[in-house]
Amino acid sequence: MFSIDRLRALAAVATHGSIARAARALHMTPSAVSQQLAKLEREAGHPLLQPHGRSVRLTHAGRVLAGHADRLIAQLASAQADLADLGSEVLGPLRIGGVGSAVRTLLPDALAALAAEHPRLTPTVVDGEAVDLLPRLVDGELDLLLVESWTTRPLAVPEGVTLRTLIGEEVYVALSAHHPLAGRSTIDLAAHADLRALADTAWACCPPGTEPHDTLVQTLRTRGVEPDIRYLLADHLTQLALVSRNVAASLTPAMSRRPAPPDVRFLATRPALRRDIRAAWLARAQSPPVRACLSVIAAAVATAVPEVPEVPEVPDGDGEEG
Structure with missing residues (x-):
């Protein structure tokens, strides 16, 4: 029987690309992560990692087991979320990141609604661009993002990140x-x-x-x-x-x-x-606070974009020049 902690260590290495970065994401020391992986290799009966320059990469067996680990961890997170939902309150921290216009337009009403509906929830907000926020989401520093995706440059996200379009x-x-x-x-x-x-x-x-x-x-x-x-x-x-x-x-x-x-x-x-504004979160970490925030943001979307009067068009004179 594989230990879930050891599977979590393997999944983190697969996601972050090195033992050091996986250790930071898991709030462990690199030595502790290495020990977990060594024990997992003995349990699996196959080498799971191989040297790659100054770092490591997964073997074929490691990739196979990491795929199973991702699914097991996601299922466990879903079970934990379901149990948490049995309680009467949504509580704890909720770390949000977003592009400035979405933060300014969508979050004030959403945060007010969260405070009224879930007074023991503690949201924090940072603004920034998707290029900087997405790595922080993957590393576990943020729980939910509001990011933008433009028609001529659709947003690319890492594997394991779920997107939901909030407004176009x-x-x-x-x-x-x-x-x-x-x-x-x-x-x-x-x-x-x-x-x-x-x-x-x-x-x-x-x-x-x-x-x-x-x-x-x-x-x-x-x-x-x-x-x-x-x-x-x-x-x-x-x-x-x-x-x-x-x-x-x-x-x-x-x-x-x-x-x-x-x-x-x-x-x-x-x-x-x-441009679309999209919510982004880790599929394996869709917690009750994340779901609660998505719900109140959806309610804020209806009044998010006010109409602006059109400027009357003036004839172009000679028209297009060749």
């Missing part, structure tokens, strides 16, 4: 009221004249490696335009402050349009750009 929204090009295209209601990404105007515009955007940055670059680069990104700012509202002064343009999701500063115009794109 349109993405706009934000321009100053003094920009040459500001009188329009849409920007045609297939029109030469529109693309030339965007090529001559400086951009404010989130830092490289983030979904918004890579979406902007990919969207324009595939159409022959290299965006002039001068301002690397994680917060959409800070980007809009520059837009209002005709310093830059930005890609702005619907939920970040308010509160917009004066003199900002939001132009839809053709074809439409869209």
Whole structure:
């Protein structure tokens, strides 16, 4: 009979790629993890690890057993969650991470509802980008994420992470009221004249490696335009402050349009750009606090994205230039 603790150690090495990182995730010493794995190898009757540079990698037998370990651990977590649900309260810590616009728009009402419904639950929140938050989720530092996935750059997640789409929204090009295209209601990404105007515009955007940055670059680069990104700012509202002064343009999701500063115009794109906000959690760690938070966030989604009045379209004059 295999020990669940030893199977958990093997699963952690398979997930994190080294004994040291697995030890950190399990809050154990590397020596203790190595001892658990040595005992598991004797129980299995097969070598489970082999040296790989300065680290280790799983043998074929190790990968087979790690697959079974993942399923057993997930089933055990499900049993523990079911037992916890038998109690009258959802309690304990809930560590949430999210992109700033989702935190600002979805979480305040959700946290208030959690406090009212589950007063012994203790949520904490950090903001950031998916590229930084997902490793913390996998390492067990966070329980639930609110991350973004853009149509032109779908979010890739590690194995074992579950995603649920909470809300989908349109993405706009934000321009100053003094920009040459500001009188329009849409920007045609297939029109030469529109693309030339965007090529001559400086951009404010989130830092490289983030979904918004890579979406902007990919969207324009595939159409022959290299965006002039001068301002690397994680917060959409800070980007809009520059837009209002005709310093830059930005890609702005619907939920970040308010509160917009004066003199900002939001132009839809053709074809439409869209962004999904998705909840992410480890499948093997869907605890009652995570389920409770997902429930109250779902209730907050209905009022998450206010309508913004359309700007009347002004005729383009001579039309598209060849």
